[in-house]
Amino acid sequence: MEFSIAIFLIFFPFVAALVLYLLGNGERVYKARKVIVKGSALLIMAAAILMAVLILGRGTPYPFAEHTKAVDVLMACGEAFLMILVFYYSIRYKKIYTAVLSACGTLPILWLTFSGAAGESTAPHMQIDNLTVLMILVVGIVGGLIAVYAVGYIKDYHNHHKNYKDRSNWFLAMLFVFLGAMFGLLLSDCMDWMYFFWEITSVCSFLLIGYNYEKESIKNSFTALWMNLLGGVGFAAAILYSELSLHVFTLSELLQVDRTVAPGVMIVVSLLAFAAMTKSAQMPFNLWLLGAMVAPTPTSALLHSATMVKAGVYLLIRIAPLLSRTTAGVMVTLIGGFTFFAASLMAIATSDGKRVLAHSTVSNLGLIVACAGVGMPESVWAGTMLILFHAVSKSLMFLCVGAVENVTGSRNIEDMHGLVVKLPRLAMVMIIGICGMFLAPFGMLVAKWAALRSYIDSASVWLVLFLVFGAASTTFYWAKWLGKLLAVIHGSQATKDTTHTGEWESIYPLAGLVVAMCFLFPLISSGLIQPVLNQLFHEEVPPVIGQSDMIIMILMFVLIALLPISAVLTSKKRVGLTDQNTRSYMSGVNSGDDRHFMNSYGDPQSVYMANWYMTDLIGELKIMKPCLLISAGILVTMMLIIIGGAI
Template structure:
């Protein structure tokens, strides 16, 4: 049963990708997308059941012909991948891409055909951490593909395309999903490297999908930065193999590796974490993720928020037991903490909704990296919780911003005033999505609290960074929420028209946001706590899922409670407010709302703050938030934070060398 389920998880998206490319009629392709999504949901459920039936670990061994065929297929595909990327470099006249390809290809050929590493029989090992990523990829990913059915139709309409390119778009989306499933399930680090590079290529192809100059330029930047990480990845594998003499990730990423700290193992681990930094857009590598925002919204939601960037933090968290408590770990925590502060600070100065989400994504990925560096059970618990909550909430928010952009023709948050009257369904879901990133009892805030608790006795520097970053996040989220909830002077609430695919995707992810936070205690007890026990890392404190929420029990307090959140009780109040606000808004009588006098005849726009000035000219009353660009502006901060982040990474390598 396990090998069949594994094959479906990796190969089904590839087959569906080919079918979407071959059948170019929209109705047929839409059926393929929906059926594939339903099967992937079932596959995720199948892995969930199998893992618990097998005591929390599934090991899939390949023998004889199956092992040889799989190994040969991956080597051939890896070679073809490099050739295709080289072709892209030549086509775009980018010698740097060609050079980076050779810097990966030559070590791969030497390692595979001269060193000839010992191959693994246990090719795939799935534990709770792998299962969590499988659930995110195989549930959120297909939901986003369903959303893309309706979104891409409108997207191409706005681009005035004469010939649809959706067949190519869905091809790459499904290839990406299959690669991500392979990445988180394989136990062979060379195979993980192959899937890693597949996601890099998919990212380039999806960012450049629209084919204009800006999208190609930004896609090229993404390819170059991720290939720099790829070079570090293969060099890290070679360094680790010299010490551990194995490609097995479970043996490399174990506390037993701490005995090899005096060797070049820390350098190899540092190189792998560096690759994770590039994939997860840590400063100073954040520019590729920001540039990726030019891509269609499903790309932003899937690759650059909820799934692809999680590959980087997955690798760093997976390796955490191997570097726990070392100088490398301390500097990884600083890199992540600094990214959290820098990303949150620059987000304050952004009015473009997608860029706010992008910087918020970078910041939260930094917080996950920070937790992995802290490395104790509380911090790692917070890291895995953040992976889950951030993926669900940010996936929802990216889809909301894409829907709003198609509805009002803008992604500027200042243009979202009065949105509650014009797009009530999307507005309510958007606000709750933002609240889930900001306030209790939602999981993101609880994860930040856990991070602060973990940093108290580990690193004062990291503690300050996390507290500052958390304060900055309040500013940009509260500002955006305030705009969306600003009262419109237009009397009637307009019923928005959304395609069934868009409405369904938003609704499912909205329910997911609520369900994950309400069920945080069983989620932690059944998926995260067993994984922390498998990591075998000791600590003075431990998280327990009790009283409908999370508590921290401390050995320093003789098993007493350091603090906690009773999630269920908070949610009773939140749910009441959620349902009562729209009711009161609908009952508001038009005569109770008086438009302001604007020195002229008011127009009938959505916000009601435009007026006819002399000469029959429409003038707009400009009322907007402070963005503090003089202090938090991108132009002011980017250079300096990149220099500081680069210096921290150089110090990290200096220490491990």
């Protein structure tokens, strides 16, 4: 049963992708497309949940695919195909370095497969354990919802951008291809296989970023490609070293290696960590994620916040027990902590909504990376919790920004001034999303709290400092955004909300999940995360958040929920639409619309307060370069120390 679901999860998305692609474009296929996407998404979600129930009920990991000579060869062919694809694009756009990187990663793996130099692996190539299940749930549920959203979104996208060629069939197909690859990556235990799926996700991301063939998109897609391929080279090097010198083929075997006996294992670990950090867009590789925001929003939500970038931190959490109290662990925590802080500063100085989300994603991934690097059960608890909450809240934010952009034509935060009156439903959901990202008693804060505790307990002083300062700047950029949404301009009317029902069908469940997870997190902790820790560390972790704290948190939540409800009940006036309220103080007589005051000639004078971005102090132009240099310095130095020390 487990086996067939696993096969279904890997292959079904590819089938759906093929059907969607062949269906073609145009108004007439829209209905059919909607049905197919919705149906496939539901099937994938159902399969993911069923798999979770089966594996969690089973208690032990489920290994399969022992003898796979034929599949190995097929995968090698697939890798060769990907390499040729990259070659094609790099020659077409004259970016030869990507071709070189692709060859550097793929050729050694091909050689390894066909020469048999590493010998025959008898270990199962795939394994489903509790961590896999948790990630499959994230990818299946969040990914499925985003796919549903994409159908309506991409239609509007092309209505707004008539100059782009409509390739929406290809777009939707790629989303499904990506889902299949992601499931493959999660299910693989053998590093060879994982590498294959890893490369598919890199290429998928590249193709989706370049979707509209604009000059900027093509440039950014190549940035993403070379950085991810560089990570792929690191991955390939890890495989090469581990198979040739340690005769270890799978991640679960790698975890069994005693590092006092075989110090070379740290080389593998640090190379894998390097690959994971490029995929999770940690500094100095964060630029590709920022550039990736030119892609249509579902891409950003699915690949660049909720799932693909989580592949990196997933790999780190897998190898977390090996990172605990090692130099490799120090490297990972330093980069992660630094990224968390620096990216949150840069988010303050950004006004493009999607770019803020990108910075925030990088920043939060940094926190997860740091948690994995600490490598203690408590910190891994926090890291896994962060993955869950972040996936849900951040994809919700992306979907909302995308919907707002399709209605108002802008995704700049300044243009969201007064959204609570203009688009009340979207604003409400966005408020939930933003609160979910940083405020007590919502999920992300709980996870940060647990992270803080584990940093203190593991005596990581620098991490504690990064966390407290990073938390302060995080509050600043989210709160400023929240403030813009809540501004009420008198006399402004609600604009027509043209968001598709299909989009609401994914926005509402996600918003519901953000809220529900605040209540359910003790259950999530005991039902989903504790089993993961049991298998990773083989020890019981006491509840990180005590019961009395839980009660207070729920009390806080109830209070927050009650406040707006009681406000609606007590005042029958609709927010901001009445003429009975007084006017705000405009540093002069308010001319009645909250946008002008009467100047000394008796004429209305326009006045508008933009948000505060501090670009002179912490703008990207100002601090991006130094931050990249610092992090690159840390990375190179630490890698040299680790590899030099192990050899």
